[in-house]
Amino acid sequence: MNRTAAEAPTRYVEHVMGMPISLALRGRHTTDRAARDAWAEVMTELRDVDRVFSTYRADSVISRLGRGEVTVEDCVPEVAEVLALAAAAEHDSGGAFSAWLPGPDGVRWLDPSGVVKGWATERAAAWLAQLPDTDFCLSAGGDLTCRTLDPDGPPWRIGIEHPTDPGRVLAVLPVATGAVATSGTAHRGAHLVDARTGLAPTGVAQVTVWGDSLTAADIDATAAFALGSGAAVWLATRPGRSSFVVWADGSTTTVDGSATI
């Protein structure tokens, strides 16, 4: 199963939005000008997204929108697109997911981060998809999208990290072409909340969702985590994705959404 050095992918890493962006390339364009240009475009696009959507920047469009200084109509069209995705997720999750999170004082503040990361990464990956005869796997802080052109080629092997022992993987997911997103509190503490209560969800340690779209997988992983002990039952209603839930007690549930009609 081990591959030779010649088959090992070429890797790139840079940081944006306070998280590492990791790229693995294999095929015709991995180290040449076309590959480096595509990688540069990916990072430029993610930095642009960060300038618009960062809640850590007081001067970002989203911060100004949250303070009511501008309206959605004043913003670049991507803002309306992201807010529409967030609204759909809020509806689908019964309010557990929301771009408007309750603060300690009960006042809600605008933070669409749960939508932005997967959406932005999927968009940025379009630059890589233009590389002919080249496979890619692009990860933004543990949420990733990948492509394999050869139907008989080896899939990308994605390790699902152990939520309490980050040096180990709990499972391996072979993905030829598709997306994987994981939500949990392993690396950032209890920053994810149930938007209905403002409290950290209970019962669940980590949710991984995979399917065609990273935008959808990331939103569903975040929303399912916010639902706490209701994660698996909710995920079972989501068409076209599968998921893997690690509960707080260490037990796991696999939700298989791959059945065809």
Next chain:
Amino acid sequence: MKKIVLWCMSTLTVLVLLFGYHTSTSSQAAATAESSTVTPVAGSLAATPSTSASATAPAAATPSAAASATAAPESTTATTTTVTGSAADTRYGPVQVQLTVSGGTITDVSVIDYPSSNGKDQQINGRALPVLVQETLDAQSADIDMVSGATYTSDGYLQSLQSALDQAGL
């Protein structure tokens, strides 16, 4: 509101299935062990989008005999039982769920029927999704290309598994 009630009913179907499974096991010890693992699912009722859910949860727990009408074990080995629920209308459309219970723990939830009313869903469903290989491994022996985990920050990245992978390839 009616849709929410329907959604709760579908959740209840899952619950009822679980309690139906209890009635098929004669061992009191097994039933006790299972009831502890069922708790997360029962808890999900409170987490589903309705206040009425918590009110109906205790009701579902009592009439376990009635559950056999909707659920029957399809296949039983010494440790694993698979049960299929009847199709339930949810806010997303009809959903039919199959549960695998192994050693008193729900190990798999399969959706055997789900909403497919729009073309996008059908297009998505046309291709089989990857199947997870569940096995706890040291990263070194797992031979993985990329790691999916709770969001890494740049600060935490240096200690991360993904960092090790990236360095190995640089």
